[in-house]
Amino acid sequence: MNAKLTALISGLGVIAVCAPVLAHHSFAVEYDPKKPVEGSGVIQKVEWTNPHMRVYVDVTEPNGTVTTWNLELGAVNSVLRRGWKPADLKAGAKISFKGYGGRKILTRAAADALTLADGRSFTGASGAPDVPK
């Protein structure tokens, strides 16, 4: 129950601190705030590219099938300026994510938070990877 409560509170936090920062395009055009998504899996590949960085995550469903999520982040330049490094995201590493699904294709999602197996969580708000205390 505590875990659920924490999740709910952090979910509220995510909503509350969303700042209207301009990006390459309006996220609301492509992604649906009413479709929060989350999952855990393995990083298939990372594209350190513009205009948006992408992290592809293979998620194994309970029935054994694998779904590849295409997670969109900000411009790679913005991600680097937040203090991320290529070593932070490696293919083959375990990762969990939260985000918002695409309006037409749910698995093309806008990433809102990424958490690595070592507990480091990237939310982008602090300007650097957020390390849990």
Place this chain on the structure above:
Amino acid sequence: MKKIAVASIALIGLTVSLLAQEPARRGWWPKLGGEFTPTASDEIAKGPVPRMPDGKPDLHGPWTGGGSNGDIESDGGLKPGELPLLPWARTLRDSRKDDNEPYLYCTPMSVPRYNPYPWNFIQSVTSRGPGTIYIQHENGDAGRIRHVFMDGRAHPDDLIPSWWGHSIGRWEKDTLVIDTVGYNDKFWMDSRGTPHTDRMHTIERWTRINYGTMTNDFTLDDPGAFSRPVQLKFTAKAAPPGSELMEFICTENNQYGLAAGVENIYKDKGYGLEVTPGEQK
């Protein structure tokens, strides 16, 4: 346990109600999707204007802002409805959807648009003294490098309309004045869809007022789309000292529209040519 359960239900209700409000909000962003360019601290920003060897202001930043991305009317300091658009231009702006702005397909933004990515003035110095001033935008192919000729030349009279036009500059005391003509009509002036024509003439007056702040007093004169010249004002903020621009090739991996099935309305047309001003009634 009971208290926690009640709290959870309350939070669920709050979450749902907050989420329900989201579609009406513009500028909604997941945190990892928002862009980030740091700006100089207040302590550094209030420092003096740096000077070139010839005593002119050193306009090197890099900078963020100094123009508009979403709406030149409100960002430029006007009240709603004050932008003196001709009826056809107002109708066109109001019919445009920001899903369709040409910039999303990696075409240039042009003047006076500045997005969250940094840009910079580069004041060249030659054997004969100060030379051409260049304006570099980080978002590469959507920005290119503007040339501001400082040698006193006039605009050519046979310009082919282009995305960034032809710019000549001069100093008025400590203000860099950039006069530009020769724009094409293919770009939107903001994501709201404010149109213009190839008759547009712009004058930017850039004044660095301290280390971290630079104003852009912007004159927009386009008798093809506006009933009179209009004066707008924007402010740019300097990045921390030592900041550099990075590579940004927009066409490298642009997957815009795929998640939502947005149709590319320009597939069979020229960018921004959904309406020809001369055909407006």
